Amino acid sequence: MQGIRGAITVENDTKEEIIVAVQKMLKSILSENDITSEDIGAAIFSATDDIKSAFPAFAARQLPGWNLVPLFDAQQLDIENSIRKCIRVLLLVNTDKTQKEIKHIYLGRAATLRPDIH
Structure with missing residues (x-):
């Protein structure tokens, strides 16, 4: 089992924009890591306040x-000056990939969270 991280930002707090963003992030993670929903043991989401x-x-x-x-x-911790x-x-995820082979996905302004992998 391996952990795969992802993050994405939205510009507006609307139901529609949140749904589109989350689905975009998840589809990208699945595609980039060649996995399906059946490979996922659990998904833990957090969101800023x-x-x-x-x-x-x-x-x-x-x-x-x-x-x-x-x-x-x-809910994500409310840290001063953090991304909104x-x-x-x-x-x-159940996978035979090594942690080095895993592709973590950070989209939108969230790319600034992990500049080391972009």
Whole structure:
């Protein structure tokens, strides 16, 4: 089992924008790592405290094959001067890939969180 990280930002706290962003992030993680929803043991989402219109897990649940994936939402710590309107995910994935082979995905302004992998 390996952990795969991802993050994405939204410009506006709307249900529609959150759903589109979360699904974009998840599809990118699956594609870049050549995995499917069946490979995922669990997904843990966090969002900054300025995201209030939709649960990230709700957005994931709308994707085909995600209805059986255990999903969990939490609020990200409110740290001074941290990135705003950000949704993060940690996927626990059954894979034979090594941690070095895993591709973590950071989109939008969230790319600034991990400049070492871009």
